Amino acid sequence: MEKRAATDYEIDPLLARRWSPRAFSERTVEQTVLCSLFEAARWAPSCFNEQPWSFLLAGKENTSEFDRLASCLSPGNHWARQAPVLALSVAALDFAGNSKPNRHAYHDVGLAVENLVIQATAMGLASHQMAGFDVEKARELFQIPARHDPVAMIALGYPGDSDSLPEDLRKRELAQRARKPIRRFLYTGHWGEGASIIS
Amino acid sequence: MEKRAATDYEIDPLLARRWSPRAFSERTVEQTVLCSLFEAARWAPSCFNEQPWSFLLAGKENTSEFDRLASCLSPGNHWARQAPVLALSVAALDFAGNSKPNRHAYHDVGLAVENLVIQATAMGLASHQMAGFDVEKARELFQIPARHDPVAMIALGYPGDSDSLPEDLRKRELAQRARKPIRRFLYTGHWGEGASIIS
Numbered sequence: 001m002e003k004r005a006a007t008d009y010e011i012d013p014l015l016a017r018r019w020s021p022r023a024f025s026e027r028t029v030e031q032t033v034l035c036s037l038f039e040a041a042r043w044a045p046s047c048f049n050e051q052p053w054s055f056l057l058a059g060k061e062n063t064s065e066f067d068r069l070a071s072c073l074s075p076g077n078h079w080a081r082q083a084p085v086l087a088l089s090v091a092a093l094d095f096a097g098n099s100k101p102n103r104h105a106y107h108d109v110g111l112a113v114e115n116l117v118i119q120a121t122a123m124g125l126a127s128h129q130m131a132g133f134d135v136e137k138a139r140e141l142f143q144i145p146a147r148h149d150p151v152a153m154i155a156l157g158y159p160g161d162s163d164s165l166p167e168d169l170r171k172r173e174l175a176q177r178a179r180k181p182i183r184r185f186l187y188t189g190h191w192g193e194g195a196s197i198i199s
Numbered sequence: 200m201e202k203r204a205a206t207d208y209e210i211d212p213l214l215a216r217r218w219s220p221r222a223f224s225e226r227t228v229e230q231t232v233l234c235s236l237f238e239a240a241r242w243a244p245s246c247f248n249e250q251p252w253s254f255l256l257a258g259k260e261n262t263s264e265f266d267r268l269a270s271c272l273s274p275g276n277h278w279a280r281q282a283p284v285l286a287l288s289v290a291a292l293d294f295a296g297n298s299k300p301n302r303h304a305y306h307d308v309g310l311a312v313e314n315l316v317i318q319a320t321a322m323g324l325a326s327h328q329m330a331g332f333d334v335e336k337a338r339e340l341f342q343i344p345a346r347h348d349p350v351a352m353i354a355l356g357y358p359g360d361s362d363s364l365p366e367d368l369r370k371r372e373l374a375q376r377a378r379k380p381i382r383r384f385l386y387t388g389h390w391g392e393g394a395s396i397i398s
Contacts, residue, residue: 009231009238012321014213015314020244031396032208038381039208044313045219047330047351049377054384057394065388091306104330107290107350110309114243115214118317122211131246131303143390151306152246178248182237185253189264191342195256197230 001162005177018121019177020128022169023160024083028061033123034085037156040119046108052092053112056142060084068141073153074132079169083128083155088138089113093147109151120156128155200361204376217320218376219327221368222359223282227260232322233284236355239318245307251291252311255341259283267340272352273331278368282327282354287337288312292346308350319355327354 001023005016038055046052058069069086080086089112091105102108117127130153138150162173188195200222204215237254245251257268268285279285288311290304301307316326329352337349361372387394 005242007238007242009234011235011239011242011318012213014211015239015242015318018242018244034396035208035381036210038385039206040210040214042378042381042384043204043206043210043214043217043376045217045316045328051379051384054386054390056386056388056390057396058387059396062387062395068388104305104351106303106305107309107312110306110311111313112309113306114310114313115317117244118314119210119214129244142386142388145390152303177242179241180250182234182241185241185250186237187253187255187341188257188261189255189267189341191253191255191344191347196261197233197256197258 001159001173003177008181014118014121018117018127021126021159022079022128022173023162023165024126024155024157025160026084027158029059029085029125029157033125036123037116037119041112041116044108044112044115046111047102047104048095050095050102050108052102052105053109054090054092054148056088056090058086072133072138072141073130074134077130077132077153079165080128080130080153080155082160082164083157085156087154087156088133088142089151089154090144091149091151093149106149106151113152113154116154124158125156126159129153130155200358200372202376207380213317213320217316217326220325220358221278221327221372222361222364223325223354223356224359225283226357228258228284228324228356232324235322236315236318240311240315243307243311243314245310246301246303247294249291249294249301249307251301251304252308253289253291253347255287255289257285271332271337271340272329273333276329276331276352278364279327279329279352279354281359281363282356284355286353286355287341288350288353289343290348290350292348305348305350312351312353315353323357324355325358328352329354
């Protein structure tokens with residue numbers, strides 16, 4: 001299902017087509033495709049080129065690993081067990097070189113993950129990031145070291161049929177995408193003063 | 200100047216071509232082009248669709264506003280005064296609805312900014328994000344409210360000629376782009392255990 005953004009200004013089709021569905025196909029995602037997704041994340045920019053991102057990855061063909069990662073999902077995100085691939089993004093909170101806190105750790109994980117989900121879109125895949133998961137359980141299950149934070153879980157796979165979803169989720173799947181217009185977050189001179197470029 | 204990523208796995212050309220140069224052309228960036236960049240940011244995903252990003256924007260045609268934003272740059276980033284457009288990303292640290300802390304505020308600003316810089320690449324523009332700026336000065340100059348953090352400054356414009364840079368920056372401009380390979384940050388099962396999909 002395509003659910004293109006209803007944009008006020010022209011943007012690249014790849015960006016307009018990216019969205020976060022809950023219906024995934026059972027089709028296995030090829031290993032080279034998965035490698036391309038993380039390769040895209042790899043080339044994101046980051047503060048001092050620190051690259052503070054890591055990912056745990058589990059595909060459904062490895063049942064025990066998939067179930068272990070899926071066991072971290074919040075009840076409200078159990079729909080994501082339908083996706084053939086789950087990932088967990090992790091932020092390194094300190095610079096490796098001098099152990100000082102990296103103020104941009106979460107931010108730079110976001111830069112990398114957006115590259116990942118755009119690459120997914122480019123390859124015909126769907127992606128859905130989730131804040132709802134058990135951070136401490138993930139930390140323990142995967143022995144994530146100190147000063148590293150589990151950030152978000154990500155469902156990945158080929159798009160599925162919205163009719164496969166329970167009724168409440170199907171409604172959300174078909175609802176229109178909504179965002180604040182840019183004049184609500186783009187300012188010139190002072191906070192809250194709409195940028196002069198917006199006609 | 201093009202400086203495509205030397206990728207181990209295929210990624211979309213838009214993602215491979217994005218990089219962070221310091222040489223910018225004096226050419227003015229059209230207002231509709233700027234609107235498209237922030238429109239791209241607008242359609243990024245975010246936790247609970249909170250959209251915790253805001254931006255302050257200044258173009259060189261408005262000298263006083265440009266100088267005010269440029270005055271926040273760290274000395275090491277004064278090269279960015281050559282760019283025709285500067286922006287500052289800002290994160291809303293709490294959810295607007297219930298004032299609870301948004302753990303993903305910085306992360307989601309990163310998602311939006313990556314959309315912005317990819318849209319810039321798609322339109323032939325260059326972008327360069329900078330952590331080096333005076334956060335408290337920016338907060339004061341632009342009356343950024345409490346529980347909102349200035350995150351990064353962003354230089355934007357059409358690409359320039361690397362010969363216009365001082366010698367030390369010109370060398371960095373021409374140096375090869377480098378990243379950790381994905382096996383260094385992509386794990387299965389346990390932290391530090393390379394993902395089985397990587398051949």
